[in-house]
Amino acid sequence: MNAVTLNTLSKIYTGGKKAVDSVTLSLSQGEVFGFLGPNGAGKTTTVKLLNGMLSPTEGALSVFGIDPSQNPEKVHALAGVVTEHAQMYDNLTGIQNLVFYGSVFGLSKTDSEKYGLELLRQLELTDAKDKKLAAYSTGMRQRLSLARALIHRPQILFLDEPTSGLDPESAQNVHSMIRRLAAENGITVFLCTHQLRYAQEVCTRYGLMAQGRLLAEGTLDALRCRICSGMTMKLKAKNLPADLVCQQTDDLTFKLPINSEEEIPQFVRKITDAGGQIYHISAELPSLEDIYFTLTESFKSPEADKEA
Amino acid sequence: MKNQITAIIKKDILGIISNRRMFAILLVVPIVLTVFIPTMFILIVRFAPAEAADFQKLLAMLPLPEQAEASSESILRLVLNNILPIFFMMIPIMAASVMAACSFVGEKEKKTLETLLYCPLSLKQIFRAKVLAAFLLSMLVSAISFVVMFVVLETEICLLAGFFLLPDAKWLLVLVLVAPAISLIAITLIVKASAKAQSVEDAQQGAVFLIFPIIMLLVGQFTGVLLINAGILLALGIVCALLAVLLLKQSMSHFKYETLLK
Numbered sequence: 001m002n003a004v005t006l007n008t009l010s011k012i013y014t015g016g017k018k019a020v021d022s023v024t025l026s027l028s029q030g031e032v033f034g035f036l037g038p039n040g041a042g043k044t045t046t047v048k049l050l051n052g053m054l055s056p057t058e059g060a061l062s063v064f065g066i067d068p069s070q071n072p073e074k075v076h077a078l079a080g081v082v083t084e085h086a087q088m089y090d091n092l093t094g095i096q097n098l099v100f101y102g103s104v105f106g107l108s109k110t111d112s113e114k115y116g117l118e119l120l121r122q123l124e125l126t127d128a129k130d131k132k133l134a135a136y137s138t139g140m141r142q143r144l145s146l147a148r149a150l151i152h153r154p155q156i157l158f159l160d161e162p163t164s165g166l167d168p169e170s171a172q173n174v175h176s177m178i179r180r181l182a183a184e185n186g187i188t189v190f191l192c193t194h195q196l197r198y199a200q201e202v203c204t205r206y207g208l209m210a211q212g213r214l215l216a217e218g219t220l221d222a223l224r225c226r227i228c229s230g231m232t233m234k235l236k237a238k239n240l241p242a243d244l245v246c247q248q249t250d251d252l253t254f255k256l257p258i259n260s261e262e263e264i265p266q267f268v269r270k271i272t273d274a275g276g277q278i279y280h281i282s283a284e285l286p287s288l289e290d291i292y293f294t295l296t297e298s299f300k301s302p303e304a305d306k307e308a
Numbered sequence: 309m310k311n312q313i314t315a316i317i318k319k320d321i322l323g324i325i326s327n328r329r330m331f332a333i334l335l336v337v338p339i340v341l342t343v344f345i346p347t348m349f350i351l352i353v354r355f356a357p358a359e360a361a362d363f364q365k366l367l368a369m370l371p372l373p374e375q376a377e378a379s380s381e382s383i384l385r386l387v388l389n390n391i392l393p394i395f396f397m398m399i400p401i402m403a404a405s406v407m408a409a410c411s412f413v414g415e416k417e418k419k420t421l422e423t424l425l426y427c428p429l430s431l432k433q434i435f436r437a438k439v440l441a442a443f444l445l446s447m448l449v450s451a452i453s454f455v456v457m458f459v460v461l462e463t464e465i466c467l468l469a470g471f472f473l474l475p476d477a478k479w480l481l482v483l484v485l486v487a488p489a490i491s492l493i494a495i496t497l498i499v500k501a502s503a504k505a506q507s508v509e510d511a512q513q514g515a516v517f518l519i520f521p522i523i524m525l526l527v528g529q530f531t532g533v534l535l536i537n538a539g540i541l542l543a544l545g546i547v548c549a550l551l552a553v554l555l556l557k558q559s560m561s562h563f564k565y566e567t568l569l570k
Contacts, residue, residue, distance in 0.1 A: 048569075051426060052565060053422070053425065053565045053566070053569060054565070054566055055564075055566065072430075072565070073427075073428045073429060073430050074428070076426050076427055076428040077428035079426075081426045083422070085419050085422045085569075086419070086422045086423040086426060087418060087419040087420050087422075087423060088420060088423060089319070089323065089418075089420055090418065091322075091323060091326045091327070092319075100315060100319050101423075101427070103311060103312065103315035104312050104315050104316065104424070104427040104429070105312075105427060105428060106309075106311070106312055106428070148423070
């Protein structure tokens with residue numbers, strides 16, 4: 001059974017804004033799916049639709065076979081959700097908050113306290129467990145939210161920008177925890193983010209959104225194939241032959257497209273034979289960021305043309 | 309399921325007690341209504357010279373059995389059994405509104421409502437828990453206020469006038485029927501307002517209208533136009549209880565995640 005299925009899902013808000021536009025997508029169990037896109041792309045709306053907080057205007061969706069618009073509470077029992085708007089109680093301490101949410105999810109007090117402390121340890125919040133939430137920094141709140149989303153041992157996590165406001169060390173820590181949860185516990189993760197470098201480290205598959213539309217989805221390799229077949233050779237060199245087609249990015253650095261690493265020796269020979277000097281050479285595959293910008297740019301340009 | 313609902317009720321009640329501003333309102337209003345105002349009445353009755361023209365005018369307004377020989381005991385009895393029960397009705401309204409506004413709109417304001425909605429309870433169950441929390445707190449505040457009021461009043465009357473005055477059946481009706489019913493109405497009005505309200509104060513305005521009928525009842529006692537008796541209170545209580553149940557059912561059916569999280 002798929003963990004998540006979206007079938008031509010659309011959501012139009014009362015004001016007429018189309019936040020999600022015919023999105024079709026499916027996630028297998030244990031996948032870490034990166035749902036990427038700029039602000040306003042429809043990521044948060046999709047998470048809300050998947051948790052039954054919003055009803056779809058068109059199309060169908062399911063989480064582990066349950067329709068969230070019909071049985072939201074059944075989806076909630078299986079899902080942990082972290083969003084910017086899902087805060088916790090300032091008048092309670094870190095551990096009191098976790099125990100409260102544990103009990104709301106049907107856990108006993110001892111069970112939620114025990115597991116809560118373990119989660120606090122994993123998220124490096126043990127020292128702050130007895131501090132009231134009012135004294136927590138944004139990063140600490142964010143990490144506690146993740147602990148809260150995990151307290152009932154969910155099968156799927158919906159994380160909407162879980163590392164916004166975190167310093168690089170904490171973000172790294174959260175990401176390795178997400179990876180571990182997926183690998184060891186088989187938890188499916190639906191991660192919305194616009195931090196593409198982090199997403200590339202954590203996710204196994206991606207969906208790229210812009211203006212409510214799903215521009216592309218697939219693994220990094222599949223997305224690479226989709227936008228270009230080759231790679232980029234970067235070199236730092238002097239006195240390059242005049243007939244070499246390349247793009248100068250800096251005083252001595254150049255970029256040129258190649259189909260595979262096999263072509264590199266030929267280029268090196270050509271440059272050195274012509275009296276050129278090579279200081280450094282590397283071959284790079286397009287990163288998630290490159291793919292993202294290429295896709296969003298190509299999506300924007302027809303729109304821009306239309307407007308013009 | 310029961311434990312999950314109990315957890316929400318406990319959290320809501322502890323939440324309001326730990327909120328100093330709200331707790332102060334819950335404390336001050338009942339003290340004014342059950343200690344300060346009754347004490348003023350007793351002191352006026354006991355120490356105002358019966359011949360004073362103003363006091364005679366006031367007595368003339370009061371619907372006393374034998375006005376000519378209005379004894380301090382009959383005046384005090386009227387105050388205790390006709391006027392104070394109406395002042396008292398403001399306590400459940402106030403406590404219920406403060407608590408309901410805090411637990412519905414307060415959660416929305418502090419962005420904790422969404423987190424609560426992600427729990428595996430239906431919207432109806434969450435609302436039932438919250439209504440119950442507000443209702444329980446309102447009843448608790450009312451019960452404590454009643455006990456405090458009677459201890460203070462009986463002590464004052466005994467010390468100043470030398471006799472005891474017992475509360476009559478009207479108090480029983482107020483405590484077990486009217487107070488619960490009007491506190492439920494207050495909660496429902498707040499719950500209804502909370503869907504649109506963006507702040508706690510916004511939501512509380514809805515319940516202010518409940519104070520008007522009480523002020524009218526109070527005027528009724530002073531002027532003798534509508535003196536409360538057990539029959540009137542019973543009828544009032546039943547009407548309010550029915551209205552509360554009706555309003556509650558109607559308001560719950562309107563709730564959807566989408567409207568709440570706007």
